[in-house]
Amino acid sequence: MKPIIRLLMSCLVGTLALPAFDPGTMAAPERVKVVASLPNLGAIASAVAGDKIDLTVIASGTQDAHFVDPKPSYIVKLRKGDLLLVNGLDLEIGWVPPLTQGARTARLMPGGPGFIDCSAGIRVVEVPLSLSRTEGDVHPYGNPHYLTDPLNAEIVAGTITEALKRIDSASAQAYEDGRRAFVRQLHEALFGKDLVNLAGGAKLSREALAGTLDNFLDTTSIGGAPLRTHLGGWLGKMQAVKGKSVMTYHRDYSYFADRFGIRVVDYVEPKPGIQPSAKHLEKLVVRLKQGDITLLLTRPYVEHRSTDYLAERTGVKVLTLPIEVGGAPEATDYFHLFDHVTDQIVKALSGAAPAAGR
Numbered sequence: 024m025k026p027i028i029r030l031l032m033s034c035l036v037g038t039l040a041l042p043a044f045d046p047g048t049m050a051a052p053e054r055v056k057v058v059a060s061l062p063n064l065g066a067i068a069s070a071v072a073g074d075k076i077d078l079t080v081i082a083s084g085t086q087d088a089h090f091v092d093p094k095p096s097y098i099v100k101l102r103k104g105d106l107l108l109v110n111g112l113d114l115e116i117g118w119v120p121p122l123t124q125g126a127r128t129a130r131l132m133p134g135g136p137g138f139i140d141c142s143a144g145i146r147v148v149e150v151p152l153s154l155s156r157t158e159g160d161v162h163p164y165g166n167p168h169y170l171t172d173p174l175n176a177e178i179v180a181g182t183i184t185e186a187l188k189r190i191d192s193a194s195a196q197a198y199e200d201g202r203r204a205f206v207r208q209l210h211e212a213l214f215g216k217d218l219v220n221l222a223g224g225a226k227l228s229r230e231a232l233a234g235t236l237d238n239f240l241d242t243t244s245i246g247g248a249p250l251r252t253h254l255g256g257w258l259g260k261m262q263a264v265k266g267k268s269v270m271t272y273h274r275d276y277s278y279f280a281d282r283f284g285i286r287v288v289d290y291v292e293p294k295p296g297i298q299p300s301a302k303h304l305e306k307l308v309v310r311l312k313q314g315d316i317t318l319l320l321t322r323p324y325v326e327h328r329s330t331d332y333l334a335e336r337t338g339v340k341v342l343t344l345p346i347e348v349g350g351a352p353e354a355t356d357y358f359h360l361f362d363h364v365t366d367q368i369v370k371a372l373s374g375a376a377p378a379a380g381r
């Protein structure tokens with residue numbers, strides 16, 4: 024088939040796949056075909072839309088989101104997609120553009136109606152003063168791992184819901200209901216059901232995003248007891264290790280640390296995406312021997328040599344944790360991901376020497 028004919032046919036097939044172009048027969052409308060670059064985005068879309076969408080997730084939770092191999096099989100999946108959800112901030116710069124270009128799906132390319140950058144509305148941290156990829160830095164627009172803060176999932180759910188409403192307006196109410204149910208579940212998981220019932224999830228979310236939640240919980244009383252006594256969920260669980268210091272392999276826990284009050288004081292990678300030199304590892308040995316860092320968090324997909332060496336030299340505990348759904352057997356969805364991660368961190372940090380300065 025000549026390329027131009029193939030292109031026309033692929034556009035035609037793509038157009039017919041859109042529910043908005045349902046020719047008006049009595050046939051049931053096709054489900055919106057959503058392609059998510061990463062498992063967390065897919066999990067949020069699935070929580071919002073359930074079986075109203077036909078979901079494909081490209082990367083797995085055990086792959087490094089920065090370095091996914093753009094296999095041709097993904098191109099086939101993209102050709103059929105109505106919406107492409109991406110993390111953005113150049114996290115997928117090495118593999119999503121080759122896939123969308125290979126699929127020739129203009130609607131799923133930046134600027135196209137189906138390209139949904141889920142970083143919209145996120146307060147990005149560690150934004151460099153000037154854009155630079157010097158020395159291989161893979162975070163040129165700031166830290167892209169924003170879904171390690173569950174409250175950012177609320178923002179992403181809103182972005183995905185709006186995109187679904189635009190493309191499938193007939194089901195707008197169902198998507199909105201799905202979003203509300205997801206956000207309610209997220210608030211209850213983060214703050215505890217009791218506190219959400221007393222203070223309201225939206226109020227708690229606003230206080231937490233503004234960085235004033237601690238003050239709100241300590242200065243607001245209900246029935247003579249401060250609201251803090253009702254704090255549960257992941258935040259309640261993490262109170263036991265608040266203020267403690269950890270080291271991470273990659274710079275991917277900044278949002279998590281801000282939300283849960285732990286401190287990431289150094290990284291195995293000297294720059295995001297760059298493996299450590301022997302000299303850098305010696306610097307980390309000196310840092311770890313100060314004794315305030317008892318836990319090193321690493322990922323399923325990075326090399327073990329450096330973390331094994333640091334554990335051997337300093338006795339630091341090394342814990343491999345996922346940051347994406349599917350990155351561990353327990354992380355079956357976005358909620359179980361945080362159940363697992365918070366359980367493991369509390370277990371690993373409990374009983375460790377208290378961090379200095381608390």
Ligand SMILES: [Zn+2]
Binds near residue numbers: 089168
């Ligand atoms: Zn990164």
